[in-house]
Amino acid sequence: MRNRARTCRIGLWLLALACMPSVCAAGIRYDVVDLGSGQATAINKHGEVVGCVSGWNWSDAWYWHPSTGREVIDDPSHKDRSATDINDAGIIVGLGPFVYDVRAREFLGHLGSGFEGINRHNVAVGREYYRTRPNGIEDYKSIAYDIDTGIKTYIYTYDSHAYAVNDLTVAVGGRDGDRYGFVNIAGVASALVGFPQGDNDSRCCAYDINDLWPTSSRGMIVGRARYTGDAWDQVGPTWWDSAGNPHMIGRLGTGTNGQAHAVNNAGQIVGWSHTGGTGGQTAILYEGGALTALNSLINGGSTMTVAYDINDRGQIVGYGPAGAMLLNPVYFADGNFQAGDLGANWKVAGDGTAALTDLGDGNLAAVLTAGSPVTISQDVATPAAVFVLSFDYQFLSTDPSCTLIVSLDNPLLAGPLPLFQDMLAAPPTLAADFTTYVVGIEEPGLRGLDPATLAFTYDGPSGTQCLLDNVTITQVPEPASVALVLAGVALVAGRPHRRRR
Template sequence: MRTISRIFLLPGLAVLLFAPYVFAQEHQYDVIDLGAIAYDVSRGHDINEIGQVTGDTLNTDGNWRAFVWTSGSMFEVPALTGYAGDYGYGYGINIHGHVAGESGYTNPFLWDGTNTIDLGNLGGMNSGAAHALNDSTQVVGYANHSSGYDHAFMWENGVMNDLGVLSSWGGRSEARDINNAGQVVGVSASNTDPHAFLWESGIMTDLGGLGPGYSIAYAISEGGFIVGSSTSSSYRSHATLWTGGAVIDLGTLNDPDPGASEARDVNDAGQIVGWSHAHNTFNRHAFLFEAGIMRDLNDLIDPNSGWELQEAYGINEQGQIVGYGDYQGHLRGFLLEPTTGLATSNPVPGVAGEVNTVTVSGATPGERVYLAYGRQAGSTPVPGCGGLSVRIDSPQVAPPKIADSGGQVKFSNKVPSGATGKTFYIQAVEPSSCSMSNLVVYTFP
């Protein structure tokens, strides 16, 4: 048997000669319960490109705590110490698993994987929140300014910078998201109503809205799509998209009936998620907007799942969606996985020093299946498959195997004892259908 260092000897996935194929299917999702530390309560707020989720949950003391969820395991992020408020909320997570949020007595924090760091303030009181961060760990949010107002900030390498406000007279501003290009979006007092803004290279630009009222930008994609909400002509808050100089009303699930909606995140494929009042009710339902259509995510899951998906807060480039809803009478965070058909198992028995088997199921009988692996998370395009990318940096690839009549493939090799304590990222691809499996993140004990 080959050792794990030689399991995947073929060139990186990006140079494989996959047959060109345009893959299209109805978007359907499996619902994964994120669980909870205690009291059956949790909320999902953001997801990174390797499927790690942050949000908040009640701990055994009955206090809210930020968490990092990875492949079914929930880690409680320690709260800031020295403050009266013993709580924490996780709002943003980057590719490194670092978390931005709010803790203590409304203080912005960064969890760097080891420590919970108090980001401080802008010369005012200890008050604020960190809403998002990019892969360079530039953190944005709001903090109290010496003027007494809260101001949007960008924190980097220990320094908090004031992003200013739109209005000529001062007032409040709040940053809600940042992409890897350093573009920041949020909301600021203007000379009229609070307006959505784009901050770039030191300049804050008023994005306006659907009408002469309030607007807020919640998220910006790597390609510059901006989403949020704005007061519509009916004087209700409607989910809004800013792109190419246009301001677009995304409507509601209640159309043409009255109702409100908010767009909370967007990816570069133009998939937008958020919440809207459901048809003929004012109950909030999570939505997915794509190709000009707003769809109730509850219609895209198993109707017998026991879930009512209420709010969707994050979506990554793989189309995974996080948020929260009602699950059997409890407020629970969810992760929606697109049902591509392929499913990759953890290594079995999952012990270093032994022969381990990874099973891929749901493949097309008679078709080739490739298994990619690596030690770092990332994104590598699959040639010939449009925007499909495995969530592994510079992966190596196992020699392909043919799916049996049951659509199953097994990859077996001996894992050296030196793999103990090391984390591997594993994902399968069927190039003929441009199908990709779930990402397995496994640490050998």
């Protein structure tokens, strides 16, 4: 592929907008990354994934990095392991049990506990076999373990299991065979309330909690609970608000079972549902009150059976018939301008023209030619969390009246101006190559839009031209990360880069 030198122009145009409710981004699609055999169980904000490979009577834990791929977490003295979580610092915990620092490539201990979750403070939660009851049954308790200090704390009663802990060190889980959920705040545990049942058997359990619970109205706990009217052996995906009230997510088709496994700080929930009849089990995505079969959003025909985790970038991990899977969100059809895009994925309007030009090696870009203004636009879905809009452009004229306007708008709102708009002008001297434009979008009113219209309008003297390529929308975890992304783009200014395919 042809390398292209990049220069960087960073533009910010943030409008003061009223907060709009987030809606399910049904326009989002997902590209699949095959992670190999087994199951992917957790992903951190860097896109690092952990999981396990099941064998006859043992399991190998593994770690996957976006750049280097997959490696077994190898310890000959402990073969029966499953990696269950990884924090942003690269500390991996799991059943077996073990704690592993992937940055240092060293084990931090083989403790008498099985860990399910870890937060950014290196506090891990899980369960530990505690004692044998008077009736001879072995018992276990939920545990919190501070990896840095070595302090161990029991956080709930007998026959309990902690599954997750957020960055406020609030832990959640279940007891009595996961029939009764609990939450532990600052060392004080209380039961989660399920839905009303005539027999008082709520069968609820919590499997994850985002970092906003309980201090924000966007705080959420997720898991499962028996819906009102369900048979005793039926449960459904459920979330709890910051006040502890349960809410039904629902099940697909005529399915009678399901559960939510994970929630991110944008309120996106993943898990699974039975679909009823012979449909079996399938992965689900729940956002803004809408439940979607995740497989309907996956490009290329791959299928996911269970979604185990979702990070704040909207990346999802789980497994399907082919093994462990990573789903990367794609917020619109194509920003790389392949053959057939113009007039299909990209609509063309105005009296100017839009065409594709070959940059070499079959790499195509859009060339906009003025006669009067020409606009290309595409329907997109914007991420519910903070995101970055970027594209490459090159003016082929130095006429100061040549302009390229980028806009992002909600077509259902009849406003005099787009929700976002920025204008670029031709430089006084021709650039040798493409320039990269990047804008970080943090305003709530621009996030979670579906539909949204992304448009580029070029204008100038008749016959003048502008090139456009590599249009992307990328969700980032938090506002601080926007600054890092923008700084990162600035750091690569002038370096060659390879065009994405």
